Amino acid sequence: MTFLAIDVGNTRLKWALYEQPGPGAAVLAQGVEFLEHIERLAEDSWGHLPAPAHMLGCVVAGDTVKRRVQEQLELLPPWDVVPQWVVPALQEAGLVNGYDHPLRLGADRWVAMIGARHRLLARGERQPLIVVMVGTAVTVEAIDTEGRFLGGLILPGHGIMLRALESGTAGLHVPTGEVTLFPTNTSDALTSGGTYAIAGAVERLFQHLAQHCGQEPACMMTGGAGWKMAPSMTRPFELVDNLIFDGLLEIAARRFGAPA
Incomplete structure (x- = not known):
């Protein structure tokens, strides 16, 4: 039931892999990448992680950056995780x-x-x-x-x-x-x-x-x-x-x- 959280800011992408999706969950791995280096995530930072069951992200850097992140997720077929992104609600x-x-x-x-x-x-x-x-x-x-x-x-x-x-x-x-x-x-x-x-x-x-x-x-x-x-x-x-x-x-x- 591992959970991948992604925070894409204006200059950096921060991520953390948790034991489960919930408050107080133990952190299994985490890292930071500048946006210009997103394309190496699948091969480097994420390449040796266990497959997360769920992924939820927050992005402010725009749709182009979000697509680049999703492409990195797609380069890891064993993961088979559907990316979800938070959109503010009522x-x-x-x-x-x-x-x-x-x-x-x-x-x-x-x-x-x-x-x-x-x-x-x-x-x-x-x-x-x-x-x-x-x-x-x-x-x-x-x-x-x-x-x-x-x-x-x-x-x-x-x-x-x-x-x-x-x-x-x-x-x-x-x-x-x-x-x-x-x-x-x-x-x-x-x-x-x-x-x-x-x-x-x-x-x-x-x-x-x-x-x-x-x-x-x-x-x-x-x-x-x-x-x-x-x-x-x-x-x-x-x-x-x-x-x-x-x-x-x-x-x-x-x-x-x-x-x-």
């Missing part, structure tokens, strides 16, 4: 989608919110929740106590911010700087500005959600660049390695019949 795994056009919500945002909410519920906690993903782009989501996604923010990640400034400002070259309280050089000013912009967005939505629900929310952060934000956050938060895998496991438990 409701799934206890989360209600409050987006104006639910299908236009990013699949990664939807899956990560499901993972975060169930992580909270598993601890017996019922409170509002802020979910932050820090990657190529940054998303900040608000979920109320009853599990309704109220809405969220999207803003550029560190890299996009710095590249935009470099391309749009004459003579400005973007070196790597440090986050400081009072930056006294351009490099630190750029790095600090981007970091505080993200932290400020989280703080603003935190305030909105606390006022809306009459209770301070919990906050979970995930994403490859989440560690960069940790020292600059103004509220307590939990840094989680991969909420998208947590969400895929929750959804898979319901779709494939494993106990939640």
Whole structure:
């Protein structure tokens, strides 16, 4: 009853093979591949894995990348697994989608919110929740106590911010700087500005959600660049390695019949 979870982001593909499709399942193998190297997955990373019984993925990189991933699965005939991909719905795994056009919500945002909410519920906690993903782009989501996604923010990640400034400002070259309280050089000013912009967005939505629900929310952060934000956050938060895998496991438990 092994289960393959795939998270295809804007720059990298992350995968994990689990013992079964459900929360808390043991990880049998896992890996990361940059999108430009997807074509070597079948031969290298996946070539020596046991055949998964089920596969569920989350993709934001577009249909072309999704087809490339599916082609790699087809190159492994012994697997005989039917790929399934998460599409945001009006409701799934206890989360209600409050987006104006639910299908236009990013699949990664939807899956990560499901993972975060169930992580909270598993601890017996019922409170509002802020979910932050820090990657190529940054998303900040608000979920109320009853599990309704109220809405969220999207803003550029560190890299996009710095590249935009470099391309749009004459003579400005973007070196790597440090986050400081009072930056006294351009490099630190750029790095600090981007970091505080993200932290400020989280703080603003935190305030909105606390006022809306009459209770301070919990906050979970995930994403490859989440560690960069940790020292600059103004509220307590939990840094989680991969909420998208947590969400895929929750959804898979319901779709494939494993106990939640």
